[in-house]
Amino acid sequence: MRAIRFDGKCGAELVDIPVPEIEAEEALIKVKYCGICGSDIAIYTGKNPRAKIPVVPGHELVGEIVAIHDSHNSGNKMGDRVAVIPTLTCGVCELCRNGKRHLCKTLKFIGIQTEGGFAEYVKVPVSSLIKIPEQLDYEKAVLVEPLAVAVHAVRLAKVEVGDSVAIIGAGPIGILVALIAKLSGCRVRISEVSDFRVENALKMGLDTIRARQDDPVKRILAETEDRGADLVFECVGHPSTTEQMIEMGRSEAQLIVVGAFKEVPPVDLFRMSRKEQWMTASWTYTAIDFERSMRLLFQNTASFERVISHFMPLEETHQAMEMVKKAEQTMKVVLKI
Ligand SMILES: [Zn+2]
Ligand SMILES: [Zn+2]
Structure with a gap:
């Protein structure tokens, strides 16, 4: 599959890597769109010491479920249109058990410490999936992660x-x-x-x-x-x-x-x-913030127009990163995968 790999030295190479294989309680997502975040610039320029380098970045992703292992019957199924809560946590500490997963001491992010959404496919935990309402386009739903912030x-x-x-x-x-x-x-x-x-x-x-x-x-x-x-x-x-x-x-x-x-x-x-x-x-978001954000995008779609200034193809990621780095002429830049 096509993917972009950051080397931490302002390189954003288009590479051909195997499609990830899902394990227990994971879903394979065919990525449709992935937003570029300010935090992606820190990875791109090598200024995020917690990032796994090299890494396929991208944590603001939406797409379609194309494979799923879901023994708990979470209600997600093949073909569903979903967004992904990119926080990965231990799930068992006091904070995780009290709905404060975002404050978990072991917090990691899809697209920072594991391979992310600047790729045709990404594997994610089933517990991270949020359904996109039927009437909401991927192009609009892709704002859900920054909106949750x-x-x-x-x-x-x-x-x-x-x-x-x-x-x-x-x-x-x-x-x-x-x-x-x-x-x-x-x-x-x-x-x-x-x-x-x-x-x-x-x-x-x-x-x-x-x-x-x-x-x-x-x-x-x-x-x-x-x-x-x-x-x-x-x-x-x-x-x-x-x-x-x-x-x-x-x-x-x-x-x-x-x-x-x-x-x-x-x-x-x-x-x-x-x-x-x-x-x-304030630090990132909880699942509740994510769910509310999805509803807000759906109910107030017109309010959020103009937040995304550019859609660019995955192949132009390097150019997109340079634009976002300057920040002068862009708002949210989104990659079309
Ligand atoms: Zn972000
Ligand atoms: Zn935890």
Whole structure:
């Protein structure tokens, strides 16, 4: 089968490898689409020390079940259209048994520590399958994994109707957090440096701050009678945003870390004390977040248009990775397998 292999040195080679053979309680998926995630860039560039190198990446995949071993009769069958929860966990620790699989100490990901969805076929545990509703196209359903990240962050934050929400970063995750916060009844403002992403956010009807020209902190304060936002979501993962996050938030604001920080950020804890702010850090998603995300995609399909900016063939993965790495001219880029 055709697959893409990352070597951790910005190589994305198209290789011909055997179709995986399923074992007990596994399904073989014929991959239709697979999204490219920011975390795939870290593997591509060799900056994820936990990645198995070389690896077939890809954890945002949707496809069709073409073989299955399912002794527990999970309800999945050949021909089903499915998405995959890519987290692999021990299943027996206290966290796993209490619905917090994403916090399991042995957490691994399909497409990071095992072969993933940048391939014609991938094998996955039956327990990771989520059905795609009949009327929802693969092209739309492929957003379910990044959407689950946003749904998890907003659910953790316990937003309330009428809250003013500031979001730093209008990349795919920031935009999805904005859409979910809006659907939850919040007043949302989003700031972004890239012109392409600003234009995209504006076209999606979001109140957008051009962070290069307009100071996001001043704008948020000016528009909240100098109070600051009730909640601030950091969706960039860059140390330069932490001061903004604290200054944008009102006293007693909740600051939610969604971005994956590759460098340790400086955080002015005194400023946080002075404002009695509290910080919540969000990490991936649970199965419930995934199920809700699938429903949201189905029920609000139109809201999520424009989140995907490019569909590209598997053969052009290298080019796609270079585009996503620059991040200036893309939103979510999805590979068609
Ligand atoms: Zn992802
Ligand atoms: Zn566990």
